[in-house]
Each structure stands twice: as structure tokens, then as C-alpha cells.
Amino acid sequence: MSKDVDYSDGKLADAEALVQGVDTGDDLDQHPGHGAPASEVSQSPLWKKLIWEGGFPLDGFLTAASAQVILNLPNSMAKLSLVGGIFTQVGCAAFAVYTLFLLVALYHEYKRDEVRKGTWYNNGGKTRTRVTQYHSIITNVTGLRWLGEFARIVNIVELVGLGVAQIIASASNFYSLGTGLSKRDYTFIFGALALLTTLIPSFRNMRLFSLLALIGTTYTSWYMMAESWKHGLNAAAATQPPLGLDAFFQGFSNIVFTFGGHCMIMELVDSQFRPSKFSKTFATALTYVTLTLTLPNALFTFLAFPAEAAVKGNAFAIFPPSAAKNVGIVLMVAHQLVAFALFLLPVSIMWEKLVGTHYKALRWRLSSRIPVGLFVWFIALMLPFFGVINDLLGAFAVTFETYIIPCVAWSLYYRTQERRDNAILKPPRWLGGWTGAFILNAFITLSMAVAGLGFGGYSSVVGLIDAVSSFGLFAKCYNC
Secondary structure, three states: OOOOOOOOOOOOOOOHHHHHHHHHHHHOOOOOOOOHHHHOOOOOHHHHHHHOOOOOOOHHHHHHHOOOOOOOOOHHHHHHHHHHHHHHHHHHHHHHEEEEEHHHHHHHHHHHHHHHHHOOEEEEOEEEOOOOOOHHHHHHHOOOHHHHHHHHHHHHHHHHHHHHHHHHHHHHHHHOOOOOOOOHHHHHHHHHHHHHHOOOOOOHHHHHHHHHHHHHHHHHHHHHHHHHHHHOOOOOHHHOOOHHHHHHHHHHHHHHHOOHHHHHHHHHHOOOOOOOOOOOOOOOHHHHHHHHHHHHHHHHHHHHHHHHHHOOHHHOOOOOOOHHHHHHHHHHHHHHHHHHHHHHHHHHHHHHHHHHOOOHHHHHHHHHOHHHHHHHHHHHHHHOOOOOOHHHHHHHHHHHHHHHHHHHHHHOOOOHHHHHHHOOOOHHHHHHHHHHHHHHHHHHHHHHHHHHHHHHHHHHHHHHHHHHHHHOOOOOOOOO
């Protein structure tokens, strides 16, 4: 029976309550993660509570829903065929929601262990300033340091790649407004702007930025649907077969990439005032994204422009010039700059810990992040291949961090009856309980290893080799 103790002010209670009061997710929610506790935030000025101090389910929803790929999904739909594209999007979204549940369960086991040992609060035993990260959770719950380090490497590769993709996409989108400058010139410009976003302190401070990003993806997706409907849908496109085996798995890898934000999710969970409720928040966000943004915009655009969707990786290149399109371009560039901040934040925190600034004053923490942003900017200039980067990340990074590692780590942790009996978050009955979860984990691991990493990896490497052979490194203009 949990002892009723109030931890909302971020301070430790007596030792007995500390050990006994962590039996449920609600109990653990009373032990704040990094950042100011809810009681302190509630006393902040109104303007600060409205636009700066997050940590509520709304903030979790906005952040989870805003960092979303939409512009190259019509191309993926064309590569996969209509039925293949729909099935892959819905399947990957459902699996992503499920594996997020697994990670949140492991986060709570990690947190309970830290609380019981008395090591959760690191700031003189009063508050927690250390950010909990994906690889730390994997190391702790599995006891396998090599698996945690592998998770760290995979996440760094993906986070850096995602940052690169945002700069490339910004340059590509703005280039379509007018060709006064080359895409490389725009990459210089937007790389500099993106660098500024690394100065946003934490996920707690993303509310206004995430709202702007979600407005951008929502407007652009609905614009694409409206423009496609206005143009007219081609019924024959619905029966068009995949474009070939390599193209099929390139499209598959890109859709896997679309739902691969788990590399930043643990930091977001740790910033929430009620982490135990985040699984529902994430499921709501991904349902909104899949059913109102990614699936409809890909479907409508492909049915209206099947030939163009098959050859153009950026959907803006498909639609005719218009004021509505220009608004979408500007909003999507804003979205991509925000997404850059979201994806670079976890790797920036890793960098802070490496160089020893993570526990120092905010000015030292933020200034120490600049080399990370500069490195990502350089990679974007060197490999400006819109779409190809997404396919590579989907095959070699997302398959691990979103799908395989959560399934393997969860199965390893709960392999004993004692841990299953004491689990904070148990698998739902409709899934088949523990047996159903273990079977589903094995299926996801095997299918993603074969289709995503194997076939998808091969096809993505072929695409990269073709791009480098055709345009070279530091290309001035890719697909102009």
C-alpha cells in the first residue's frame, strides 16, 4: 500500500516513504523529473505559464504531433502503391504507439529504481537537474552496457540526421519560392537560423514553438488535400503497382522514418508533470497526425498526381504556384526550424554531459551546444540529398531505436515472473497480456530487422550511391 506523501515541491520525504511510495505510476509522478516542479511553475507569472513553462499533457501532445514528416510521403505512396502505402503507414503508426508504451514502462522501472536507491534527486537531495535519456534507461533496465551504448550511438546518428534533414528541407522548400539563390545558398542561411534554435533550454520551453510547427504541418497537409481535390483524382492510380523492389523498400524506409521520433521522446517524458499519462497523450497525437495529416495528404496527392509523385521527393514541387502554396512553404520552413530544435536537444544534452556543462549555469550549458549545431550544419552542406537522408535514417536508425531496441529491452527486463508481478505498467488485456506482448515484440523485431534494416537498408544505400554519383558532395543544387 502506497504511503500518501506529497513530493510535488521536488523535495525528498523520509526514507521509509521514499521506498514504499513508488508502487504505481501515480506514485512516481510525485517525484518530478528535470525542471521546476509543478508547484513552482504554478506560481510563475501568467505570461510565463502560457508561453514558456510547459510540462502538461498539452505540451506533450504539441511536441509529439509537431515533429512530423509530410512532404515526401506522396513519393513514398507512389513507390509502395496505394494499398501498400496505406497499410505501411497505419502499421508503423500502430507499432510506434505500442513501442512508446514499452519505453514509458521501462522509464518508470528506471525511475522507481533510482528513487528507491535515493539517487533520483541530484541537486543536494532537493531537485533533479539531470535529464533522463533513452540510452541510460536501456543500460539500467537490461544491465547490458553495450546495448545502452549501442542505443546511444543509434540515437546520435538519427538525431544528427534528423537535424540535417530539417536544414536540407528548409533550403529545398524556400528554393521553390524563387531561384534567385541556389539551394546551397539557402542551406547556409537556414543553417544559421537553425543554429539559434539550439539555445532553447529544454522541452519545457517548446510550447509556443511546437504550436507554430503543428500549425505549419496542419495547414500544409490540408492545402495539399484541397489542391489535389481541386485538380481531380485519378482512379487508375489506385491500382498502380509498386515502382520496383528497390523503390518499394525505399518508400517503406521513409515511412518507418516518419514515425521514428522515439529518440527524443524520453527527454519529453521526463519533462512532463505526469509521465505515467504520456502513453495516452502520444497515442492521441499520433492518431491525429496519421488520420488527419500524413495519410490523407499522401493519398490525395498520389491519386491526383501519380506521375509527378513518383519522381518528385518534395511535394511542393508537384503543385502549381499560388499564394496558398507560398504560405505553406513559409509555415513549413518555420516547422522545420522548430523540428531542428526538437531533434538537436537530446544530442545537445549528451554533449553537455560529455564536456561537463550539464550541471552549470544556463549560459554555459547553452553556449556549449553551439559546436553540435555547427557540425549538423556542415553535414547538411555536404550531403544535401532531400529524401535520401530520410530513407537511410529509417532503415539504419529508426528500425532500432523506435522498434527493435524497445521490444528487446522490454522483453529482457520482464523475462522473470517477479518483475512481471511488480510491473508498474502492465500490457493491456486486449493485447493478450504478457504472452501477447512477448509474441508481438518478437514479430516487430523480426519484421523490422528483415524489411526495414535488411531490404530497406540495401535500397537506401543504393539511393545514396546514385545521388552522390549524380551530384557529388557539397552539391550546389540537388534536384533543381
